[in-house]
Amino acid sequence: MVYELTDLRALEAESIHIFREVAAEFERPVLLFSGGKDSIVMLRLAEKAFWPRRIPFPVMHVDTGHNFDEVLAFRDKRVAELGVRLVVASVQASIDTGRVAEEPGGMRNRLQTTTLLDALSEHGFDAAFGGARRDEEKARAKERVYSFRDDFGQWDPKNQRPELWNLYNSRHRPGEHIRIFPLSNWTELDIWRFIADEGIEIPSIYLSHTREVVRRDGMLLATGPFVTPQGDEEPFKASVRYRTVGDATCTGAVESSATTLDDIVAEVAATRITERGATRADDRFSEAAMEDRKREGYF
């Protein structure tokens, strides 16, 4: 008998350890759930970590109001299956109460930060699980699994706590919270391999389908309530799928014929463009776009 785990099972074991550690050491954790593939994997890992009991913390959706219907339906179904409490923090409500102002262009990814921080403090959450991965972007490569945030939810990259072995430091003062990233060591390919391996259900927009899109800034954006053709943009029908889901106004689709999970794994393995580069308009503004947003308290 060789006592070896496959890479996926080793990653799973590490993530489960993190979920349990947080549940043991924090008073009020919450799992941030967007309906995206990373948060779907997080939910599955949380389910595994505490089985046969229910996941011992609520999930929270920071709702931009710019949703894909398929994703919302999926969210509600999963939450019901797992019997967990869903908290919805609405960006629209933050706009209506004057906490934030709609940005030119209408993208709401950035506005989510305020809504998120308000909701964390309103509910007294002291730990928030996020699905961020270190392979996503350069600034994330240095972020800890336990990412400490001050009273303002800010991340200070120069002043991070050292993180050694599997010994996590959960100490914080009242008002402070810690973001927890159980998928830190996963890559996009790992996520898809895991989903395929486990046969986890995913919202249909991750698989290839035909949709009307426009080409904008080199990305394919689905036309609909949030995106209307501008200038000389010509809408056309294309066979596409999503690599990430987020604010529908700025999340691009990629051309794809992948109709099964195995197709996706094969496609991601062969892909030559990063997930963010391909599909997130908001990260393209500057080299340091992500670092700046993270300092402000973004996911």
Added chain:
Amino acid sequence: MSELLRLATAGSVDDGKSTLIGRLLYDSKQIFEDQLESIERVSLARGDQYVDLALLTDGLRAEREQGITIDVAYRYFATPKRKFIIADTPGHVQYTRNMVTGASTADLAMILVDARKGVLEQSRRHAFIASLLRIPHLVVCVNKMDLVGYDADVFERIKDEFRAFAMKLDVTDLTFVPISALNGDNVVQRSGNMGWYEGPSLLHQLEEVHVASDRNLIDGRFPVQYVIRPMSTDHHDYRGYAGVVAGGVFKPGDEVVVLPSGFATTIERIDMFDGPVDEAFPPMSVTLVLADDLDVSRGDMISRPHNQPTVGQDVDAMVCWMADTPLRAGSKLAIKHTTRSARALVRELRYRLDINTLHRVEDAEQLVLNEIGRVALRTTVPLFYDEYRRNRMTGSFILIDEVTNSTVGAGMILGPSA
């Protein structure tokens, strides 16, 4: 089967560490076009003669400005054989704590040496830290071989010198590869420029090194992390002890002892979400269901009747200090060891270790940031521990400042205080 290998890299500034990592990512096709375009733009704007692969790994803004790596950064690449996690750590002495952090979880350390400069004080320090943290495998990459005419003698000389030094350390597996990170010689493919080198390429070594046997499969250790009690009608009486196997192999039917109570029982079942398993070994996360109804809680340790960890409140340990305010005899700190949290008093600073010369400074009065020394600690509750050299999971701890809540020390247990 694809396995996970955790690597730590260390090198002095300009030894070519970033270039090497960039090369590994690039040659294993982990670099995406948009990343490549972005660094091509930067290289072009700076007037570089070639695309600077090092730019791929220098993340934070301050680092971009100063052109150095200042924190541990994690990188990922995969080949059909393995998935690799690289903890990329800065090499300068003022970042020793970052190196220790990156080394704490590594299976293998890659140490870079500039072929023109040979074995420097820094290289020795890196090797020492790797051995202190018990990284089982050490690969010394003699880089920039192109700048010494791919000369075998240069490589052999560095190898001999490094070996001689490493004899003084506890290094079990030490290998050497002559490379040019810039040109890719011996990084992924064996190079035609160094026909005299008979070993495998660097990547080949990383793919083949045997790591599963590095885990402790002898001493059964299971620190209880979380008690699972569903309190639902379906699982009314269910009580499971969740955690990571920190040593040994557990099987249903095994006799076990729970510490601190000392009660003996047997393992009834080992649960996982996908169904019960026949065996649990490090680093699996599982849930143990015991045959008897005992009072077991987080921080307890499940082990075997005839092989138990040491139980004690007085331990000697090597500590790497990570804070601006120094460690002194009399310091009081919070300690986290396995799943136990307690308070600790530094009873004595026995010596400070000069990490460049390995000389013991016996009359040291304090450890400042990035210094390493031997301390005697007393904890408020007993710890269930093993020597760090025997088990990295049950032999390690962190120290936390109770006022700032920062992690201020990394500890490796040597044994009970005399």
